[in-house]
Structures are given as C-alpha cells and as structure tokens.
Amino acid sequence: MNTMRTARRGAPPAPSAPPSRSLISVVKDLLGQTSGLTFVALVVMIIYFSLMEPGKFNTTSNFDLLAQNVSILIVLSVGATFVIATSGIDLSIPAAVVLGEVFATKALGWFTVGEGTAVDVTESETKFSYIAVALLAALAAGLIIGTVNGLVVAYMRVPPLLATLGTLGSGLGAANLMQDGSNTATSALAPVTSGEAVPGISNIVLIAIIVVALGWVAVRYSVFGRHTLAIGSNEEAARRVGIKVERHLVKVYVLAGLASAFGGFLSVSFFGTTSLAGHMTDNMQAITAVALGGTSVFGGVATMLGTLIGACIPSLLKNGFVIMGVGAYWQDVAIGFVLVLTVWFDQMRRKARTKH
Amino acid sequence: MNRAEVPALAAYGLEKKYGQVRALRGASFEAFAGQVTALVGDNGAGKSTLIKCLAGVIQPDFGQIMVDGRPVSMSDPVHATKHGIETVYQDLALASDLDAAANVFLGREIRRMRVLHDHKEMRRRTAASFSDLGVGLVQDMRVPVSSFSGGQRQSVAIARAAMWAKHVIIMDEPTAALGVIQTEKVLQLIQKVRSRGLAVVLISHNLPQVIDVADRIEVMRLGARVARFRRGEVDVERLIAAVSGAFSNEADVPNGEVTA
Numbered sequence: 001m002n003t004m005r006t007a008r009r010g011a012p013p014a015p016s017a018p019p020s021r022s023l024i025s026v027v028k029d030l031l032g033q034t035s036g037l038t039f040v041a042l043v044v045m046i047i048y049f050s051l052m053e054p055g056k057f058n059t060t061s062n063f064d065l066l067a068q069n070v071s072i073l074i075v076l077s078v079g080a081t082f083v084i085a086t087s088g089i090d091l092s093i094p095a096a097v098v099l100g101e102v103f104a105t106k107a108l109g110w111f112t113v114g115e116g117t118a119v120d121v122t123e124s125e126t127k128f129s130y131i132a133v134a135l136l137a138a139l140a141a142g143l144i145i146g147t148v149n150g151l152v153v154a155y156m157r158v159p160p161l162l163a164t165l166g167t168l169g170s171g172l173g174a175a176n177l178m179q180d181g182s183n184t185a186t187s188a189l190a191p192v193t194s195g196e197a198v199p200g201i202s203n204i205v206l207i208a209i210i211v212v213a214l215g216w217v218a219v220r221y222s223v224f225g226r227h228t229l230a231i232g233s234n235e236e237a238a239r240r241v242g243i244k245v246e247r248h249l250v251k252v253y254v255l256a257g258l259a260s261a262f263g264g265f266l267s268v269s270f271f272g273t274t275s276l277a278g279h280m281t282d283n284m285q286a287i288t289a290v291a292l293g294g295t296s297v298f299g300g301v302a303t304m305l306g307t308l309i310g311a312c313i314p315s316l317l318k319n320g321f322v323i324m325g326v327g328a329y330w331q332d333v334a335i336g337f338v339l340v341l342t343v344w345f346d347q348m349r350r351k352a353r354t355k356h
Numbered sequence: 357m358n359r360a361e362v363p364a365l366a367a368y369g370l371e372k373k374y375g376q377v378r379a380l381r382g383a384s385f386e387a388f389a390g391q392v393t394a395l396v397g398d399n400g401a402g403k404s405t406l407i408k409c410l411a412g413v414i415q416p417d418f419g420q421i422m423v424d425g426r427p428v429s430m431s432d433p434v435h436a437t438k439h440g441i442e443t444v445y446q447d448l449a450l451a452s453d454l455d456a457a458a459n460v461f462l463g464r465e466i467r468r469m470r471v472l473h474d475h476k477e478m479r480r481r482t483a484a485s486f487s488d489l490g491v492g493l494v495q496d497m498r499v500p501v502s503s504f505s506g507g508q509r510q511s512v513a514i515a516r517a518a519m520w521a522k523h524v525i526i527m528d529e530p531t532a533a534l535g536v537i538q539t540e541k542v543l544q545l546i547q548k549v550r551s552r553g554l555a556v557v558l559i560s561h562n563l564p565q566v567i568d569v570a571d572r573i574e575v576m577r578l579g580a581r582v583a584r585f586r587r588g589e590v591d592v593e594r595l596i597a598a599v600s601g602a603f604s605n606e607a608d609v610p611n612g613e614v615t616a
Contacts, residue, residue: 221472223465226454230462233451240413240449241463242434300453350502 038292038342042309042316049320056323064202066312066319071208072263072270074311076282077289078215079259081307082252084290085219086232087299088153088160090253092145093260093283095171099141100264101274102175105184107137123190130188138265139258145171146257150250168283176276183276189269204270211259216304225302228252232299288314288339296346313338362425364389364555365410365441365524370419372405372579379405380416381579387524387555387572392546394558394566397576398599403559406576407526410557411443412436423523440522446529448513452502457482459501460516485519486511489548507538514542518549525549526557531565543569563592563599575599582606 050058076093083090111118111130118130145167152163193204201209219225227248230238239245263282268274291297292313293306318331363386372380380402387393397403408414410421412430420427423439430436436443450459457479465473466481479497486492491511501509510530517525527546531539546569550556560566566573573590575583575598583598583605590598597603 217472221475223467223471223473226458226462226465226473229453230451230458233453234449236447237449237451238462240433240443240445242432242437243463296453300451 037345038294038306038309038313041338042313045313045316045320049316049323053320053323057320062319062323064205066315067205067208068202068270069319070311070315071202071204072266073282073285073289073315074208074308075211075263075266076260077286077293077307077311078211078304079256080283080286081215081219081290081293081295081302081304082225082228083160083256084287084295084297085228085299085302086249086252087297088249088252089287089297090149090164090256090260091161091283092149092164092167092171092257093286094279094281095168095175096142096145096257096260097264097267097279097282098175098274098276099145099171100138100261101268102178102184102276103137103141103261104134104189104265104268105186105274106178107134108186108188118188119184119186121188123187123194126188126191131192134189134268135262135265138261140261141264142257142259142261143254144257145261146254147250149257150253153253154246154249172276179274179276181276183274185273186268187272189265190272192269193266194270204266207266211262212304212308215307219302219304224248224251229300229302232296232301234300285314286311288335291339292335292342294342294346296350297343298346298350361388363387363422364424365557366422366425367406367410367416368420368422370406370409370416370421372402372409372414372416379579380409380419382419383576383579384581385410385574387557389523389555390550390553391571392550392556392558392569394560394570394573395576396560396563396566396573396595396599401576401599402579403576404528405579407443407528407557407559410436411441411526437520441524441526442517442521443526444510444513444517444528444530446532448509450501450509450513453500455479455500456486456497456504456512459512460485460519464520482515482519486515489515489518489545491515491545505538507534507541510534510538510542511545514545514549518545518552518554521549521554524555524557526559528559529561530558531560531562539565563595567592567595577601580606 046058056062076097080090080093105119108118108130110133113121113125118126121130148167149160149164152158152166153160156163193202193207195203197203198206219228227238227243230243231245231248235245264279267279289311290307291310293303293308293310295302295306314331314335317334318328321331322328366384366386368384370380370383371378383402383406385395385406395403395406405414409416409430412433412435415431421430422428423441428435428439430439451462454462457475460482461478466477468474483497501512504512510533514527514530517527530546531542534542543565546556546558558566558570567590571587573585573595574581575595577599582601583603585595594603
C-alpha cells in the first residue's frame, strides 16, 4: 500500500504504457461519464435501424435532419443539466424559450428599414447589428426568467418544481400579452442557423456542438461545475466550506435561463417565426434528455456527454419508427418506460452505495 | 515561548438562547496549542452549541471568543477558517458524490486560468497529505467518497481539517460510529495532529477514551463549564460525577441567573 501511495505522489506512472492504452483509457473515461447503458442503447438503435432500413435510415441526409432536429433541444438540455445537478428542476424552459423568441423579434422591430422594420428584411438584406441586438434581447429574457427562478428558489426557499412552474405560467402569459396572442414571422435571423460555416455541418448543429463542449468543460473542469455538484451532493457541506450556496444557485438558474432563451433565438432563426404554442413540452424533453443521459435527478452527478446522447435518443427512436412504419406514438410509450427505468437504476445505485 | 499559556482558542461567558431554551449560560472554554482538550458533557449540556459558536456556524448572543488571546468575531464558518480553525463535524460534511481530493479542496480549489480547477495537482497534494498523516486509502483516489467505509470517510474529513488547520482542529465525536480498529486509527491521527503543535478539541462521550487521550478535560453541564482537569487528575468515576452535576471544581458555576 505504501508503494501505491508513493506512486501517486509523483507524476503518474508512465513506464510500460503503450500509446494505444491511453486512447482506450480516454474512450473509457468518456464512456465513464455517461450512463454506459444509454450509450449502448444509442449504438444498438443506430445499428438496428440501419440494418432494418438500409439506405433509408442510415443516410447522410437523414442523420443531418436528425441532428438539426435535436440541436435546439440539446442547447436547452445543457442548461437543464446544471439545474438538475443541484437536485433542482427547471419547468420554466418553455417560457424562457418563447420569451427569448419574442424579445428577439421585438428587438428587430426597433430598427427602421425602408417602410417597415428589420423584422421584414430578407435573409440577404439582414445585417450583423440586427442579429446581435436580437441575440442580446433574447438573452435578456433568459436573464430575467433565470434570475427570478434563482432568487425564488435560493432565497425564498420555494421548491424548484413550484418556483419554475410559476415562472413558466407567468412567462408564457407575458409572451402572449406582448404578442397579442399571434406569432411574428421573420427571416432576419436566418443566417445564424442556415448555411455551413464548417463544410458538411449545418450551422445549427455546429452551435449545439459548441454549447455542449462549453457545458462539458464547465461540468468537468471548472470550479463553477464542481461547486454545482457539491451543492447537489450535500448543500450543507458546501455551505460549511464557504461556498455561497444561494448565490451559486442563482447563477445556475440564470445559466439555464440563458441557455433556454438562446434556444428560442435559434428557434426563430431556424423556423423563421416565433412559436408561442410550439414549445410547451420543451421542459419535459430536456429533463428526459438529462435524466436518460445519466445526470442524477437526486443531484451531485452530471454528465454533459450523457445529456447529448439522452437528447438524441427520443428523436432517433421516433425517426426510426417512422421510417419503419411503426406508429410514431410508440416512441413516447418507449421513452416513458426507459426514463423511469433509468431513474430507478440511479436510485438503486445510490441505495447500494450508502448501505455501509 | 509562553504560547502554551495563552489559549489558542478560548471562549468566555458565551450565552445562546433558542427561544425559551438557554443552550449556553455563560459557557467558557480554553484549548491550548499542542494539546488535546476534551470537551465532555451529557446530551443537551451545550457542547454542540459551543462548538458551533467556535466554528462560526452560529453566533452567540453574548460573550467573547478569542484566538491566541485576541478577541475575534466569527460571523460565518469562513471567518473561523481564516483564523486557522477547522472543524470535523459529526456528520462529516462531505460531498459524497465527489472524490477525496475534490472534498479536501472544496471551496479552496487550486485554479488554472482563473475559472478551471487543477484536479491533478489537488489529487497529488491530497495523496501526499494523506500519506504524511498515515491515512491509507484502500480505494482509488478517483472514486466518490460515498463508496468509502465509515472509517475511511472519517479519515478524509479529519485529513481535510488537518491539512488546512493552522491553529485549532475541532472534532465532534470522531469515533462514535467506528469499530475498534478504525477508532484506534483515528486516535493515532489525533496524536499526529497534536504533535504538529495544533490545538485539538475533542468532543466525546467515551469517558475512558477521553481520559486516555486528552491532555486536558473540560466538563460542561447545563450550558456552562463545571469542571477542568489535567491529564492524570481524574478517573472515570469523578468525570461521571462532574458530568452529572455531583462534582464541580469551577469557582463560579452559574446557576442560570448569571448573565454576560
């Protein structure tokens, strides 16, 4: 044992480690962060659908379509991962998304262009300044929703479920009031998500990848991420070592609000319109993605790569079922079961660990 | 070196009320560098309240806390930490989903590029510190502490406190939940910390253990100090007498009416 300890004191024992081993350990490390089962499920699904529907499912265009479809969900889920890691929950995602959309289009309305405003410009007429201001406006919406969530949860001690249920209702109501119940169409933001800044990857997919990468670094390597996990694991312990738990919780909810509102911005860009009624289940989808991925709903454990996989599984399943001609609603049935199983496994694992 | 005469950590005339309950009634306490000071008393005697005041978790209504003879105010645990006082709580206060190094450095992470943590370095220093203290962790340093045994978790908590404490280390019932061998290990750890010149405050219900380990013993009853003993001055019987109120060697034991 003594040798073990001394070995760990210095640099890691380098000798006799062939280069391939480090690659394996990297892969192992990556897998270790996700619920292994979820990753295996994803691979099995891809192989199964590819074998069942060759030339239909496993085509570049289908995968590209799939990726585009889940990109916005991935952005929302990255934010939700942090909230869930604190053992909290954010039901207000649809409100932040929709308010993000509304704020973005309202901001476009500030610019007078010819007879109308920047809302009416075509994709080729739009300017960087329009897009930048719309983005800032969208993020402001997220900041508002996130700050309210954070303050209510951290300082007023209202359980997150109800605090965010409240902002969900109020936020959606406010968005409808601002829009008078009707949607605004615009092409001004289209350049953000259309096109391929990196050849072969749609911009919207690229953005989602960047957001996941940032979230991954934040969870694994940042002090912020570590404190988030510590709070989710043992709030009192975090407080006693001097972590400002309340302030940190506000930051986490703000981060989630910003991610959601950014998702709204992407949504207007991608679909060319606000969608007041189109995001009602975004919160459930994001929570499902996070939980499927292996982030513990009891807090303390988070995996960003798991969230990425968890976000892809329902869409992939639905897509595969549609191509195979199985009723698409079977996807909902299947995901419901799998979700409960995943959380149950997590629960069992925790019980087994705390026995001794 | 008259440092031994000035208490490393002291409290005088602490008062604390919870509603109608007077948890502390002019409680005093002294702990000296390089010594193990045991704090004993029956349940409800006010030990935990006193310790929480000393650790900055709660604030006394009246009274003075002194570090090295200087009056200090402890408005939160961070203040205690700044004065070099570390506490090992009975519930250990570990984030069980994080590994040993993450727990040891929690809230005091070694940073890279301001926002990132340097986990490799933290792990290295943790391993070095554990080996200095003779804490052998059977499990890998990478696993969450929730997979450790009770004794190992206790070791992590004590090693963390020992690593950061510059002055005083307070341990609340560190052996209460442990088996014979693990208890022995923790007691060795306490001796090691003491020999580094730290003041160790040990709260325990195990009177034979206290007599065995402590250089000084302070007895609390009904929210105040009722007796003080040096090593060798007391046996279990007399200690029980002090705890139960049948014996006191304190000049002015407050009868509940004394205020600060």
